[in-house]
Amino acid sequence: DDMGPAGITLGLALALSSKPKVHAMGVCDDPDYFYNHVARIADDMGLVLPSYLSTVDWIKEHMTAHQGKGLGYASSTPEELEFVARFAQETGVVLDPVYSGKALYHFINHVLEEDVESFRGKNILFWHTGGALGLYEKTSSLTQTLESISPVRRLDVYGNNSEGDGSVTI
Numbered sequence: 001d002d003m004g005p006a007g008i009t010l011g012l013a014l015a016l017s018s019k020p021k022v023h024a025m026g027v028c029d030d031p032d033y034f035y036n037h038v039a040r041i042a043d044d045m046g047l048v049l050p051s052y053l054s055t056v057d058w059i060k061e062h063m064t065a066h067q068g069k070g071l072g073y074a075s076s077t078p079e080e081l082e083f084v085a086r087f088a089q090e091t092g093v094v095l096d097p098v099y100s101g102k103a104l105y106h107f108i109n110h111v112l113e114e115d116v117e118s119f120r121g122k123n124i125l126f127w128h129t130g131g132a133l134g135l136y137e138k139t140s141s142l143t144q145t146l147e148s149i150s151p152v153r154r155l156d157v158y159g160n161n162s163e164g165d166g167s168v169t170i
Helices: 004-015 031-045 055-062 078-091 100-114 139-149
Strands: 022-026 063-067
Touching: 004 031, 004 055, 022 031, 022 100, 031 055, 031 063, 055 063, 063 100, 078 100, 078 139
Parallel strands: 022 063
Antiparallel strands: none
8 A cells, every 4th residue: 555645644654743733735536536535544553542542542642634635636727827837936846736836826826815824933844745746747837827927948868849839949
């Protein structure tokens, strides 16, 4: 079974079980699914808890799962794509639109906006788990989004530019 982001979240929740609380953005399903998935991984790993406490209840004490699915797994809204493009342009950090970009978009635009006071004056660490391969499927959508923000010119490293599309051949 692939643990992926759920396994990372479990590891953080276990390591930080006293404080701070881990907030996870589920981009493929609803929070209940994520809680149960993380609990199953914990059980499979042999997590031992007092008999009065279920694994799901322990997970919920140490982690809050938030909805970040949007249109669904690997489906992006124009707003999510624009966020990913602007974030890369303004910070130099490239987020993929399938996992990390979608998670940060929904955290900033939903979790923080809905409960600003819980996070006021606190340090927030966003764990960028990678996902660069998610960029390939969205190349045309991201290019269109970037072109609407600022001029984008594609580098033609193989000298195959026969379309006169403004690409720069190197």
